[in-house]
Amino acid sequence: MIVRMKELLLFTTSRSVDDTVQRLGELGVVDIKEINRPESEFIDRCIDEVDGAQRAIQILKNNIQSKNVIANREPHETKDPKRIIDRVLRTEDIKQCCQSKLDDLHEQLAWYKTWGENIMINDFDYLREKGIYIRLYQVDKPLIPSLLKEHCITVFPEHDGKVSIALFTQDESEKLNLKETSLPELSLGKIEQQITRKKRQLREVELYLEDQAHSIHSLEDYLIFFKNRLKVEQTLQGMGGIEGRLNYLKGYMPWDAVDNFKSVAGQLNWGYNISEPEKPEDVPVYIKNPKWISIINPVMKFIDIVPGYKEIDVSIYFLIAFALFFAMLVGDAGYGAVFLLLAFLFRKKLSAQMRVLIYVLSGATIIWGVLSGTYFGAEQIMTLPFFSQLIIQEIASFGVDNMAFMMHLSFLIGTIHLTIAHSIRLFQFINSIKALSELGWIFLVWALFFVTEQLVLGKAFPNWGNWFFVTGTFLVTLFSVESKNFFRSVLVSIANLPLSLISGFSDIVSYVRLFAVGMATAAVAASFNNMIIPAGVKEMPILNLLMAAVALLLGHGLNIALALMAVMVHGIRLNMLEFAGHLGVQFSGEAYKPFKLISSQKEFESGKTPLSTG
Secondary structure (H helix, E strand, C coil): CECCEEEEEEEEEHHHHHHHHHHHHHHCCCEEECCCCCCCHHHHHHHHHHHHHHHHHHHHHHCCCCCCCCCCCCCCCCCCHHHHHHHHHHHHHHHHHHHHHHHHHHHHHHHHHHHCCCCCHHHHHHHHHCCCEEEEEEECHHHHHHHHHHCCEEEEEEECCEEEEEEEECCCCCCCCCCEECCCCCCHHHHHHHHHHHHHHHHHHHHHHHHHHHHHHHHHHHHHHHHHHHHHHHHHHHCEEECCCEEEEEEEEEHHHHHHHHHHHHHHCCEEEEECCCCHHHCCECECCCHHHHCCHHHHHHHCCCCCCCCCCCHHHHHHHHHHHHHHHHCCHHHHHHHHHHHHHCHHHCCHHHHHHHHHHHHHHHHHHHHHCCCCCCHHHHCCHHHHCCCCHHHCCCCCCCHHHHHHHHHHHHHHHHHHHHHHHHHHCCCCCHHHHHHHHHHHHHHHHHHHHHHHHCCCCCCCHHHHHHHHHHHHHHHCCCCCCHHHHHHHHHHHHHHHHHHHHHHHHHCCHHHHHHHHHHHHHHHHHHHHCCCCCCCCCHHHHHHHHHHHHHHHHHHHHHHHHHHHHHHHHHHHHHHHHHHCCCCCCCECCCCCCCCCCCCCCCCCCCCCCC
16 A cells, blocks of 8 residues: 655754764655755765675675684784774775786696697797797698698697697798697796785785674664765755755655654654645655565566655555466476575575565465476376365366467456456546446456457357447547547547557457467476376386486476566566556556664774764
């Protein structure tokens, strides 16, 4: 549900503006909108501090190899978070330089492994001074005969699928039309010495970063401190001013937070005005739902869309439809069981909403898979006595010709889905003549369903279906557009109707993807099974059985990945385009982000910022 918002205009004196902003941050309910563009050197420095602290924390977390720091090493202690950050960032730069140098040294070492460890690089310079030029290449074996005919070439043993050759010439410009292998910069002995030195240096760097793991909590407090300071400074800079004595800001807050705000404002003698928003398009959107509906939030955040303030929250409709679409598109009880098992194993690493959402989607997939008799695409499982009794033949994946029914079911689901969209709009406009237009669209959607069935499946169009077209067209034509000029609104509706009908027809047909993709998922799974274990596993040797298990794991893993991609493309599309289009939701909103100061685990005792605003 989209929470009703109030618009706030807050005034405070210039002397108390700092305290006002601090208290607003502690209150944490006002989404503040910029009046002026916040710009200052101090803000830039705060941003740098936040960025540096975030990078340092991530570096330390990435370098924690063990929970136990090496006992015989003294950790590098420092109480200055700024110094820790600088050292960690410099150390990470050194680590990257060491690793880059090591990679280069290993490439040079590989040259000696290929061409010979006894080769002296100085010999190439000596021969060049004598007018003998040697160029080295690695080529495919079939090219060797043609090259030997035209050039003076020495062939070396094959290495890693390539044949090493050396071109000898007295013409400095003579080259092969191939990529030449460069000579190493150092001798083999020096390369090995430098590799040993760089490895030791790299290990020292890694140990230092491991030792600094105890500083993570301190740096997180430091990060929170500067995030808060940055928010405060941006808010101060973004406020408007009147003659240098009065400051003001504009923002929005939920209606149920107004009483608490008024109480605080009265204690601090703030001047304010709270009213209904004048421009709905500027109002941030605060969606608040029961816990069972909020489990869809991870998907909504992933696609990063928010309905407009005056639009409808689609969370509950999206959740129900998405669970059904997920089950049909994946359609395999075995895959659903895999999702459920993974969610259980990694439950501590998942947020509560994500965990419950996966449980719901997995459960829906298992139910659909059981009813359709699909278990890892193995037809043999569905024929077992217990499992065969649970199958609904009309939606079964194997053994029956139910293509026409599945297409019919997909069209029916789409029609019901779009009918729900127009029914919601009907109640939204219940006090307007546009409600009659939405009723007309419900008639037209079902008329288009009958047309789809006739064109695609060859079913006879019912005689009474014509009345759906007539009634729907009449209502949509007369009541779609509200205007003082009745005839003009009718003409506009008539002009828009043909394209709207074509769009509605294509929207219903779009739902056939639920059947098509689900069938493809089952077919691909069955194909993998037939290719890997065509004769079953009864007489298969142990080694072959292990190899088959690995192949099945990879094959079904790929199929699961493709099914999940289909869910993201088709399952979300049917909700975000077809359903939302008929519902009139354009997702033009901006999420509600209240100005809130974060409490750290340990506040800095001095309460002073390391930066100076002066």
